[in-house]
Amino acid sequence: MSLAVENVTKIFAGPRRGFLGPRDNFMALDNVSLAIRKGGSFGLVGESGSGKTTLTRCILRLETIDSGRILFDGADVHQLKPAELRRLRSRLQIVFQDPYASLDPRMTIHDIVAEPLVIHNDSVKMSASERTDRVAELLLQVGLRTEHLFRYPHEFSGGQRQRIGIARALAVNPEFLILDEPTSALDVSVQADVLNLLHRLQQQLGLTYLFISHDLGVIRYICDEVAVIYRGRLVEQGEVGDIFDNPQSDYTRMLLDAMPDPDPDRSPFRRSA
């Protein structure tokens, strides 16, 4: 499944100045265009408030857009009828940033992971026992065990919860996965495991990733292509190697310079010692 975002603009209405005065509109996305090829990993890097998450919400049609088109395999997402949209969403899933907030604390892991199967039952057509089997299979796939099935989210660590979020996203056999900062709430040691899991799943299942992060190291590790977004505009996009080794824009260069390198000798602060 390929995704094309063409000249998308999203404006949020600001507060009115005075009683009938004009609104200060905020342009969250300004003429954004990008194309993601099937089977690739596309990274989107930007700081907080740059429009990363707004773009994903527009792609999932959780927000309306003001102009432009978003095409999945040629179909315009924002023109689809409700039934078509639901079918599309079974092919397009998302893993959220915060594994503590995105799992319902009152549902068992089984119910959390099975929920997409219930919602999309008209396309997956599974009985309750088949769903349980599928959930068990998914848990094994993401490195959890079947005895975890009937536990609750609070019984899991952050890394395990993010695995549950990934299992939930994979439940309906999607082709395209949006990963919205999936590792930013995790320890580096756990982050490495989750990144490796994502890499392995991509190879096994032929998934296409849109990977959102503010961590350039993570993007470089997991992605083939990258786009840098700043204040709603794409400042640069291209192959990961090109962007990282030979950034064209000042903003990208600044971001790269600000990345703390774990080598003490490459610190700008290091006094000659």
Added chain:
Amino acid sequence: MPLLEIRDLNLAMKSYEGETHILHGINLTIERGEIWGMVGETGSGKSLTGLSVSRLIPTPPGRYLAGSIRFDGHDVLTASDAEMRALRGRHIGMIFQDPTTNLNPVFRVGTQLLDVAMHAGHADPSVLGVAAGASSRVFKRAAREKAVEMLDKVGIPNAAARIDDYPHQFSGGMRQRVLIAMAMIGKPDLLIADEPTTALDVSVQAQILRLIHDLVAERNIGVLLITHNLGVVAQICTHVAVMYRGRILESGPVRDVLKHPSHVYTKALLNSVPTAHSKRGELRGLGGILPESFA
């Protein structure tokens, strides 16, 4: 005499399931001019060590089983409450992780800064540059001037006007600067920064790190920087202590530890950070599971 000396610190915490031994014999010595990084995973005891230095762990549920903390000649664990109040804010400054929850949303930034400045001024009027018996009006004016000066110093543009803003009118990076200004206002000798940049963007992080670095160079203070980001440690710390399950596994000058780690855990931790040269699928996580005997 070192600025801060933690000797064989053992802490237990009580919960419904009984008492858990959390810190197992922490030893750490910080001299002036040193920036100590404390790294470790979630739950390794980094923050509890930091909080212990200014005795901010309530007892109970906490209980110190053994050990001592000496700060500039004071025995922190046995000092009276009044003595600790005089130390906190004035001699030991603290910065916490989340700048959004550590400022009170209903008070102006200036009011909150002034509180700290007045507190430090009562303990030592020379902080505000006023005489000991100054009238409260003079005192308050000096405190406000000091607050503006500190905001200016941490790089808030137009500080004299912004001081009357509320926290929500500041961005995340600016709020963190306000907290640093607050921590520095009493001219502390020791700054404890608990994940000061975790909630911030990398570009803002770089500015905050520069600020801390410059403060150390200028005032010759000691810093305990608690973080899980090895990159941050590599950038500004002079020394580093690696914590795991309530123990310090390895500590020393930052170059020795990060370049030539002697402990397997440090090596594993370093291998889990993605760098420019790591190939996909090559990173090694720790899986959160390590044998007890490891520590």
